[in-house]
Amino acid sequence: MQKYNPSxxxxxxxxxxxxxxxxxxxxxxxxxxxxxxxxxxxxxxGDKLHVGHxxxxxxxxxxGRYMRMKGFHVFEPMGFDSFGLPAENYAIKxxxxxxxxxxxxxxxxAKQLSRIGVMYDWEKSVTTSTPEYYKWTQWLFxxxxxxxxxxxxKGLVNWCEDxxxxxxxxxxxxxxxxxxxxxxxxxxxxxxxxxxxxxxQRLLDGLEGLDWPEKTKLMQQHWIGRxxxxxxxxxxxxxxxxxxxxxxxxxxGATYMVLAPEHPLVxxxxxxxxxxxxxxxxxxxxxxxxxxxxxxxxxxxxxxTGAYAKNPINGEDVPIWIADYVLxxxxxxxxxxxxxxxxxDFAFAKKYEIAIKEVVKxxxxxxxPFTEPGxxxxxxxxxGLKTAEAKKKMISWLEENGKGKGLVNYRLRDWLIxxxxxxxxxxxxxxxxxxxxxxxxxxxxPWLLPTDVEFKPKGTSPLAQSKELIERTEKIFGExxxxxxxxxxxxxxxxxxxxxxxxxxxxDTFVDPELEKEWMPVDMYIGGPEHxxxxxxxxxxxxxxxxxxxxxxxxxxxxxxxxxxxxxxDGAKMSKSKGNVVSPDEFVEKYGxxxxxxxxxxxxxxxxxxDWNDQGITGIARFVERFYGLMTSxxxxxxxxxxxxxxxxxxxxxxxxxxxxxxxxxxxALMELTNGAxxxxxxxxxxxxxxxxxxxxxxxxxxxxxxxxxxxxxxxxTSWPEYNEALTVSSTITxxxxxxxxxxxxxxxxxxxxxxxxxxxxxxxxxxxxxxxxKEIVKKIYVPGKxxxxxxx
RNA sequence: GCCGAGGUGGCGGAACAGGCAGACGCGCAGGACUUAAAAUCCUGUAGUAGCAAUACUGUGCGGGUUCGAUCCCCGCCCUCGGCACCA
Numbered sequence: 001m002q003k004y005n006p007s008x009x010x011x012x013x014x015x016x017x018x019x020x021x022x023x024x025x026x027x028x029x030x031x032x033x034x035x036x037x038x039x040x041x042x043x044x045x046g047d048k049l050h051v052g053h054x055x056x057x058x059x060x061x062x063x064g065r066y067m068r069m070k071g072f073h074v075f076e077p078m079g080f081d082s083f084g085l086p087a088e089n090y091a092i093k094x095x096x097x098x099x100x101x102x103x104x105x106x107x108x109x110a111k112q113l114s115r116i117g118v119m120y121d122w123e124k125s126v127t128t129s130t131p132e133y134y135k136w137t138q139w140l141f142x143x144x145x146x147x148x149x150x151x152x153x154k155g156l157v158n159w160c161e162d163x164x165x166x167x168x169x170x171x172x173x174x175x176x177x178x179x180x181x182x183x184x185x186x187x188x189x190x191x192x193x194x195x196x197x198x199x200x201q202r203l204l205d206g207l208e209g210l211d212w213p214e215k216t217k218l219m220q221q222h223w224i225g226r227x228x229x230x231x232x233x234x235x236x237x238x239x240x241x242x243x244x245x246x247x248x249x250x251x252x253g254a255t256y257m258v259l260a261p262e263h264p265l266v267x268x269x270x271x272x273x274x275x276x277x278x279x280x281x282x283x284x285x286x287x288x289x290x291x292x293x294x295x296x297x298x299x300x301x302x303x304x305t306g307a308y309a310k311n312p313i314n315g316e317d318v319p320i321w322i323a324d325y326v327l328x329x330x331x332x333x334x335x336x337x338x339x340x341x342x343x344x345d346f347a348f349a350k351k352y353e354i355a356i357k358e359v360v361k362x363x364x365x366x367x368x369p370f371t372e373p374g375x376x377x378x379x380x381x382x383x384g385l386k387t388a389e390a391k392k393k394m395i396s397w398l399e400e401n402g403k404g405k406g407l408v409n410y411r412l413r414d415w416l417i418x419x420x421x422x423x424x425x426x427x428x429x430x431x432x433x434x435x436x437x438x439x440x441x442x443x444x445x446p447w448l449l450p451t452d453v454e455f456k457p458k459g460t461s462p463l464a465q466s467k468e469l470i471e472r473t474e475k476i477f478g479e480x481x482x483x484x485x486x487x488x489x490x491x492x493x494x495x496x497x498x499x500x501x502x503x504x505x506x507x508d509t510f511v512d513p514e515l516e517k518e519w520m521p522v523d524m525y526i527g528g529p530e531h532x533x534x535x536x537x538x539x540x541x542x543x544x545x546x547x548x549x550x551x552x553x554x555x556x557x558x559x560x561x562x563x564x565x566x567x568x569x570d571g572a573k574m575s576k577s578k579g580n581v582v583s584p585d586e587f588v589e590k591y592g593x594x595x596x597x598x599x600x601x602x603x604x605x606x607x608x609x610x611d612w613n614d615q616g617i618t619g620i621a622r623f624v625e626r627f628y629g630l631m632t633s634x635x636x637x638x639x640x641x642x643x644x645x646x647x648x649x650x651x652x653x654x655x656x657x658x659x660x661x662x663x664x665x666x667x668x669a670l671m672e673l674t675n676g677a678x679x680x681x682x683x684x685x686x687x688x689x690x691x692x693x694x695x696x697x698x699x700x701x702x703x704x705x706x707x708x709x710x711x712x713x714x715x716x717x718t719s720w721p722e723y724n725e726a727l728t729v730s731s732t733i734t735x736x737x738x739x740x741x742x743x744x745x746x747x748x749x750x751x752x753x754x755x756x757x758x759x760x761x762x763x764x765x766x767x768x769x770x771x772x773x774x775k776e777i778v779k780k781i782y783v784p785g786k787x788x789x790x791x792x793x
Numbered sequence: 794g795c796c797g798a799g800g801u802g803g804c805g806g807a808a809c810a811g812g813c814a815g816a817c818g819c820g821c822a823g824g825a826c827u828u829a830a831a832a833u834c835c836u837g838u839a840g841u842a843g844c845a846a847u848a849c850u851g852u853g854c855g856g857g858u859u860c861g862a863u864c865c866c867c868g869c870c871c872u873c874g875g876c877a878c879c880a
Contacts, residue, residue: 174877215797219875222796227879245880258880300878325878335880343794344878411879529874602818604806616805616819622833623818656809665807668817675817736813741861743813767847779860787812791860 004628006592010700023119035072037064040527041079044105049112051582058597060526061118065696069720077501079126084490088423091455128493134425135446154190165420170534193414196541200410211560216532223533225411232404234309244331249390251313252379253359254336260328261285271306285324300348312403340365417489422462424487433480461485495542521559529563565609594698601663631705643680648727689721737762738789739771755782762788
């Protein structure tokens with residue numbers, strides 16, 4: 001028996017695959033059904049690939065190989081998401097220009113990825129920081145601009161002091177910066193936004209038809225946050241305050257109003273004697289971060305403005321307060337407060353001794369707020385109506401009397417895409433001498449990122465220092481014209497890369513319309529769950545917008561989505577700063593890529609991840625050695641029927657397990673087969689079926705055995721073995737025999753045994769007799785192939 | 794606080810759709826080979842009692858439905874992920 005030499009064999013096949021261009025895909029070939037197998041592209045950091053990368057890419061590749069053998073035309077591209085802070089921070093530290101380090105890193109990373117033995121078609125790769133790519137990032141901006149989905153607005157924005165830039169809402173997690181973990185503060189700045197809110201409903205509706213984890217859909221639903229209700233207008237002298245409410249039925253119970261401290265009407269309505277108190281409160285709130293504000297959640301605070309508004313339904317005067325429990329960023333920044341039927345309003349009203357009025361029957365509003373639906377009371381024409389009915393009737397009244405209307409409100413905010421950083425795609429905008437913004441005509445794209453700047457950010461974009469950029473701007477547009485100096489959020493770059501893979505290798509078209517029609521949507525998209533409310537929502541929005549602009553043809557970009565699990569070390573996420581990053585190198589060198597990849601897949605279900613531990617890797621190494629020995633040595637067929645049944649049973653199990661991405665049990669099935677094959681022996685034809693089963697999981701090993709079995713063509717150009725259902729079960733079965741639900745014995749029988757015969761032979765068992773003796777059998781149970789049961793009294 | 798997922802041997806994890814809990818692997822114990830070790834192979838391995846046949850207990854905790862529950866129902870506890878004053 002010859003020994004398996006992984007490093008030699010893997011090198012041999014990787015070279016062969018490359019020389020024969022086995023993984024080069026002709027996108028225009030439609031002789032087979034297409035399958036777009038996509039994995040989220042990585043950031044090309046200077047560090048080596050770690051276990052987490054392998055855990056992500058190797059199984060994703062195994063899936064692609066399986067689909068290829070199933071007869072699909074599989075496209076498996078790979079690229080690099082190379083704009084962004086790590087390269088820029090590295091440049092600040094070392095002085096090396098990001099373009100230089102990125103070029104170096106992408107090259108080494110591609111090499112490391114190839115060591116896994118993945119079937120990427122590198123010819124169609126993209127790198128987002130190259131002018132050939134960001135030209136299209138800028139083109140996308142122009143499309144958004146020309147279609148009124150891009151606008152500039154001044155307002156309070158999220159600011160990360162550590163990253164020295166603004167952040168989108170999605171990039172603030174738990175009040176902290178998603179990247180650096182620094183507390184996010186609010187700053188008033190003028191910034192560029194994309195109108196993702198125009199797509200709120202479509203983003204919500206589209207989820208329904210997607211084969212995505214329910215959890216991810218739910219997270220997006222929650223993020224978009226649809227709520228149905230009404231807008232109601234309250235008059236304050238000559239001014240109007242508009243509020244949004246989901247409970248228009250409680251309008252009769254609105255005993256006060258609250259404006260967010262930042263609300264623009266506050267200064268207009270505040271009365272003389274309350275001015276100082278209001279001003280002091282506003283300053284106090286402005287000094288708090290989002291995090292501090294939410295920490296003080298329990299203890300509500302606020303100040304009376306001295307002004308009163310008129311409740312449109314009954315003409316009563318209601319006092320207007322300001323309080324930071326009302327957020328400027330949601331609804332209209334103002335609420336009608338119904339303390340009898342809302343927890344927050346109740347707590348506030350109790351603290352400041354404001355009247356509480358019951359308008360829905362069912363609780364005791366003096367003691368606690370009643371927030372459930374119920375029957376309207378003290379509400380004039382609504383009295384006696386159930387909440388749902390009362391809502392409808394109130395909305396009709398508001399609309400008839402011009403005091404408001406039914407309205408759907410969303411939690412989703414527009415996407416802030418400006419960044420005050422160097423290493424990103426420049427926003428293709430210039431300002432005329434009056435300061436008015438103009439889009440840069442498409443012919444000037446790519447609008448190059450200047451190089452004559454200091455990288456270190458000082459709160460304004462580094463691009464502002466570039467002489468070259470200003471000269472360029474004046475030369476093209478005229479004296480006194482100034483360039484926009486902010487760059488775009490890197491999530492813009494990654495919102496369309498899956499389309500650039502389909503550009504047919506051209507830098508002159510955004511995407512080939514024919515190829516887009518054929519290859520989109522992505523059939524399988526694999527990536528981390530952390531992108532649920534960032535990349536995955538942006539990409540859907542951009543794709544939908546592009547459809548409206550006429551550049552793409554489907555409704556959604558990613559048909560099926562799977563999140564790989566997270567691999568931790570000692571329970572913590574691997575990171576350089578924690579120093580717990582595990583490198584695959586020593587394992588790959590010792591055992592080979594196939595063993596390492598299979599070990600990762602054998603750890604547990606792909607979607608679970610787990611804590612890294614190298615203890616079990618020897619088990620896979622042993623298995624590979626035994627498998628190789630078994631397949632490449634002469635074996636005598638001892639039990640033809642048993643061997644055939646074992647092989648067909650294994651084909652079925654492996655096929656079904658891989659379909660569910662449960663590689664762990666697929667490997668277990670192959671181990672069982674290997675363990676049993678010593679007894680039964682295997683024919684050459686049977687071996688050829690088994691090798692194909694392991695091919696997606698251990699591609700080099702499979703190719704090597706395939707060749708040794710006398711095959712000339714790559715195993716990945718052969719088809720997946722089929723099983724014969726009749727042969728997937730053993731010819732004999734073991735029935736468990738239970739008395740009153742307790743296991744009392746076993747019966748060996750032919751698989752086709754009749755119910756009567758099974759019960760008869762079960763009754764003969766000595767141990768069963770013991771429990772039946774002197775008892776009356778009240779029920780006999782037979783579950784074919786599994787159980788014979790007796791119920792006795 | 795709200796939403797979601799989960800809790801199974803010493804460890805990673807199996808178990809179609811209510812039907813033999815613990816597949817497969819690691820580890821561990823014993824044995825074979827070896828001067829010895831490593832590697833490899835064989836046997837055993839949830840707990841308790843027993844030489845054994847076997848019996849009892851056992852899938853976070855407490856109840857329930859059922860001939861039979863890791864699986865279904867009710868009430869808790871814990872862990873993880875997300876959202877967090879969303880009107």
